[in-house]
Amino acid sequence: METDTLLLILEKQEEELRFETLSYSLLHDIGETIIRKAKEKDAAVYVMIRLSGSVIYASAMDGSSANNIKWAIRKANTAELNGRSSMRDGMINRAKGRTLAERGLNEAEYTDAGGSFPIMLASGVTIGSITVSGMASEEDHQLIADVLAEFLEKRIQRVV
Numbered sequence: 197m198e199t200d201t202l203l204l205i206l207e208k209q210e211e212e213l214r215f216e217t218l219s220y221s222l223l224h225d226i227g228e229t230i231i232r233k234a235k236e237k238d239a240a241v242y243v244m245i246r247l248s249g250s251v252i253y254a255s256a257m258d259g260s261s262a263n264n265i266k267w268a269i270r271k272a273n274t275a276e277l278n279g280r281s282s283m284r285d286g287m288i289n290r291a292k293g294r295t296l297a298e299r300g301l302n303e304a305e306y307t308d309a310g311g312s313f314p315i316m317l318a319s320g321v322t323i324g325s326i327t328v329s330g331m332a333s334e335e336d337h338q339l340i341a342d343v344l345a346e347f348l349e350k351r352i353q354r355v356v
Contacts, residue, residue, distance in 0.1 A: 197355070199291055205353045206284040212352055213344040214316045220252055222347070223315075223326075227253040229343050230328060241330030241339075244268045246276070247315065247323055257330070264329040271312035271336075272325040273305055279322035283310030283337040283355070311336030313344065 197205075223245050234241045240259025245252055256265070274282040286308030289295065296303050310333030315324035326344070328336040334356045345352045 199287060202355060203284060203287055203291070205355055206281055206287070209341050209352050210280055210284070210314065210316065212350045213313070213341060213348055214318050214320070215348070216318050218315070218317075218323075223247070224253050226326065226343055226347055227255060229346070230326075230339060231255050231257060233339060233343060234328070234330070237331075237335075237339075239331050239335075241328050241336070242268050244272060244325075244327045244329075245315075246272055246325050246327075249276070249324075252324075260330050267307065267309065268312070268327040268329040270305060270307040271309060271329065272327045274301075274308060275312035275314045275325040275327070276322060277301075277306070279314050279316070279320075281310065281314065281337060282308055282312040282327075283333060286310065286333075309333045311340070313337065313340040 227243050227245050230243050240257045242256045242260045242264035244254045271282040278285050289308050312325050312327040314322040316322050326340050338356045
């Protein structure tokens with residue numbers, strides 16, 4: 197798929213997958229659903245959900261590693277900083293030929309790999325992130341988007 201097309205799909209996902217109301221219970225259910233769907237794919241992932249910088253849900257599947265946790269933190273930092281998915285952030289960087297370091301971001305704390313999706317209110321304000329680490333970047337991203345679409349009863353285009 198062409199970069200411009202992918203960027204439009206990612207932006208549209210971020211516009212569609214916003215919350216009118218939110219609770220810890222709902223986010224816990226989203227986290228558990230991501231784990232269940234990862235099991236169905238025979239994937240071993242780490243899932244982390246943060247609100248205002250605090251982890252409110254985390255689950256590591258058998259076969260995931262401490263490295264997945266480190267990647268998840270870096271992905272979440274990126275999504276929360278920019279208010280867009282880490283996948284879209286990475287695509288924008290590559291399209292502009294720039295690195296995180298050129299943007300003044302420490303690569304030990306941020307990454308533009310896919311797999312973190314901002315938790316946004318209907319108003320567009322980012323209040324946290326949902327992150328998956330363990331599969332290919334695009335698959336991590338799409339797993340989150342698919343589960344959010346299910347919970348929010350939205351139809352979205354997929355990137356994989």
